[in-house]
Amino acid sequence: MSVLPLEPFTRAEDRDPDSQTQKVARAVYEHIRASKLKAGDTLPSEGAFAEELGVSRGIVREAIRALTAVSIVDVGNGRRARVGAVDQQVFAILIDHAIRTEQVSVQQVWDLRRSIELRTAALAAMRRTDEEAAVITQHAAGMRAAYPDIAEITRHDFAFHRTIAQATRNPLYELIIAAFGVVIEETGPVGWHSRPDESERVAVFDMHDAIAAAIRQRDPTRAEQAMADHFDLSVKALVNAGVR
Amino acid sequence: MSVLPLEPFTRAEDRDPDSQTQKVARAVYEHIRASKLKAGDTLPSEGAFAEELGVSRGIVREAIRALTAVSIVDVGNGRRARVGAVDQQVFAILIDHAIRTEQVSVQQVWDLRRSIELRTAALAAMRRTDEEAAVITQHAAGMRAAYPDIAEITRHDFAFHRTIAQATRNPLYELIIAAFGVVIEETGPVGWHSRPDESERVAVFDMHDAIAAAIRQRDPTRAEQAMADHFDLSVKALVNAGVR
Numbered sequence: 182m183s184v185l186p187l188e189p190f191t192r193a194e195d196r197d198p199d200s201q202t203q204k205v206a207r208a209v210y211e212h213i214r215a216s217k218l219k220a221g222d223t224l225p226s227e228g229a230f231a232e233e234l235g236v237s238r239g240i241v242r243e244a245i246r247a248l249t250a251v252s253i254v255d256v257g258n259g260r261r262a263r264v265g266a267v268d269q270q271v272f273a274i275l276i277d278h279a280i281r282t283e284q285v286s287v288q289q290v291w292d293l294r295r296s297i298e299l300r301t302a303a304l305a306a307m308r309r310t311d312e313e314a315a316v317i318t319q320h321a322a323g324m325r326a327a328y329p330d331i332a333e334i335t336r337h338d339f340a341f342h343r344t345i346a347q348a349t350r351n352p353l354y355e356l357i358i359a360a361f362g363v364v365i366e367e368t369g370p371v372g373w374h375s376r377p378d379e380s381e382r383v384a385v386f387d388m389h390d391a392i393a394a395a396i397r398q399r400d401p402t403r404a405e406q407a408m409a410d411h412f413d414l415s416v417k418a419l420v421n422a423g424v425r
Numbered sequence: 426m427s428v429l430p431l432e433p434f435t436r437a438e439d440r441d442p443d444s445q446t447q448k449v450a451r452a453v454y455e456h457i458r459a460s461k462l463k464a465g466d467t468l469p470s471e472g473a474f475a476e477e478l479g480v481s482r483g484i485v486r487e488a489i490r491a492l493t494a495v496s497i498v499d500v501g502n503g504r505r506a507r508v509g510a511v512d513q514q515v516f517a518i519l520i521d522h523a524i525r526t527e528q529v530s531v532q533q534v535w536d537l538r539r540s541i542e543l544r545t546a547a548l549a550a551m552r553r554t555d556e557e558a559a560v561i562t563q564h565a566a567g568m569r570a571a572y573p574d575i576a577e578i579t580r581h582d583f584a585f586h587r588t589i590a591q592a593t594r595n596p597l598y599e600l601i602i603a604a605f606g607v608v609i610e611e612t613g614p615v616g617w618h619s620r621p622d623e624s625e626r627v628a629v630f631d632m633h634d635a636i637a638a639a640i641r642q643r644d645p646t647r648a649e650q651a652m653a654d655h656f657d658l659s660v661k662a663l664v665n666a667g668v669r
Contacts, residue, residue, distance in 0.1 A: 202490070210518075219526050243490065246446070250494040251515060253522050267523045271495060271515075274454075278497050279511045279597075282463050289595040292544070300540035351533040353523075 201236055205244035208234055210253060213264055220266040224254065227262075267352070272360035280364065286425045288416070290364050295412040297357060298342065302392060302408035303401035305348035313348040314397045317341060321389040328382070331370050339365045341389060345396065368424060384414060445480055449488035452478055454497060457508055464510040468498065471506075511596070516604035524608060530669045532660070534608050539656040541601060542586065546636060546652035547645035549592035557592040558641045561585060565633040572626070575614050583609045585633060589640065612668060628658060 209230060218224075227241045234241070245262050248254040252268030279285045305313070320341035327333035339362055346358035373382070388411040395404035453474060462468075471485045478485070489506050492498040496512030523529045549557070564585035571577035583606055590602035617626070632655040639648035 210522075213522075214525050217525075220528055243487075246487065246491060247494040250491040251518060253518070264526060265522075267519060267528050271519060274495060274497070275511060275515060276597075278454075278457075278509075281458050281461075282508060284464055284511050285595070285597050289597055292548075292595055293541075293597045293601075296544035297537075297540050300536070304536075351529070351536055353520075353529050353533055353537045357537075 201240050202243045202247060205230065205234055205236055205240055206247050209241075209244055209248060213253070218264045220264050222264045224262045224264065267356060269356050269359040272356055273362060276360045277363045287364060287368055288419065288425060290361065291368075291412070291416055291419065294358075294361055295409075295416070297354065298345070298408050298412065299405050301342075301346045301349050301354050301358065302396065302404040304351065304354075305345045306396045306399050306401040306404040308350045309348035309396055309399075313344055314393075316344050317348070317396055318393045320344065321386070321393040324389055325386040328386075331373050334373070335366060335370065338389075341393075345392075348396070368419060374422070381414075381418075385411075388414065445484050446487045446491060449474065449478055449480055449484055450491050453485075453488055453492060457497070462508045464508050466508045468506045468508065511600060513600050513603040516600055517606060520604045521607045531608060531612055532663065532669060534605065535612075535656070535660055535663065538602075538605055539653075539660070541598065542589070542652050542656070543649050545586075545590045545593050545598050545602065546640065546648040548595065548598075549589045550640045550643050550645040550648040552594045553592035553640055553643075557588055558637075560588050561592070561640055562637045564588065565630070565637040568633055569630040572630075575617050578617070579610060579614065582633075585637075589636075592640070612663065618666070625658075625662070629655075632658065 209224070212218075212225070212230075224245075227238045227245065230236075230241045230244075231238045245254055245256065249256050249262075249265070250271075252265040252271050254262050255265040256262045276285075276290065280287065280290065305317070309317070320337045323337040324334050324341070327337060342361075342365070343355065343358055346354040349355075388407060391407040392404060392411060395401075395407050453468070456462075456469070456474075468489075471482045471489065474480075474485045474488075475482045489498055489500065493500050493506075493509070494515075496509040496515050499507045499509040501507075520529075520534065524531065524534065549561070553561070564581045567581035568578050568585070571581060586605075586609070587599065587602055590598040593599075632651060635651040636648060636655060639645075639651050
């Protein structure tokens, strides 16, 4: 039973404390929608919600905490609760949990990444700032320079993909790519150790350079193609390493 | 301040009750990872966590509730807490919240949908069961038959896309497409009203038929192309309707 809003509240168990919390969480969520509040706007006090809904302040506090967990509400140190900004960490934890509990496989995550990153490469080539183009280029160079420090290569690799997502000017892409951080951190090293020879490792660096160059030159078609080549090689490496 | 795990706990405010909850939530999450628990597996009792971590049962209960909100833990009526299954509703609420608080625009959601659904169409053509092919075909036909009942068209439309996502055999796709339900429900009617003439409406039905046919005939290239045509037309309709 979830403590989330948007659930119907017509069942017998609505009288138990968990369901009351759920009902209040829904009411708070509806208040944000109905009042057209934006991220950072202040919410009414716990007392005001308690009075309006005819429940204890303790229940309101619990409901606010549940909404805080999904970053719909943001509660600072003693500050009045505010409407929350979309939190990359929530997505990241959901993806991480799904992989660790084997509800999804690493290969399934990589297929989703591929679908999304063909597009982020193309959009970044069209919309990147000059500074973003420079940062993307630096991370590609940083990967090559960091060899054979795999942790450092992985750090540049993740920052490379994340900066491309950011350069799309669509926050949803950054949100989802950031959530893949955990997967990249853990499968990156596996992929590296599975590459049998030096030439394949060099190919990985060359591919990141090719993506960066296409984005720098504002060429979406070539950026997308270079990203596709990158994923084809990486997925092959994972398959060779026996990663499901 | 988030009640989520994976946060560092080295700060001064770690002694306040909210941070204690956060710390315990993290410990529970780490327990799930370290013990390699899967969805449905039972967690240790609140008392056991309280004793091991040296905190009150009340704090453990709050931490469990926070994890329940993101569906990492599932708590039934009086049952012992279990490891939760990935919850489509959590993604859906995050996306809904992001749109309503204007952190992302409808057009940005459509661009993400397009990136993902080109791939779901292709994968569905390769992996769909015969039953899924039949359901997809029925929803395409249902859209046309429902005209001019826009709510009913929208219902078939959403079920059509969701069944395609399901047919990919990759639960991440269904998770994300399901999260778009709210957007489809609200922008669907806007798109319809913006279509100036009958021929454009017929074109939408024809496109859904074309996608269904390609999936039925196991033709991933044609399925992807038909999905691209569909999105190009729909995005044009939204732009004409002035949807940001």
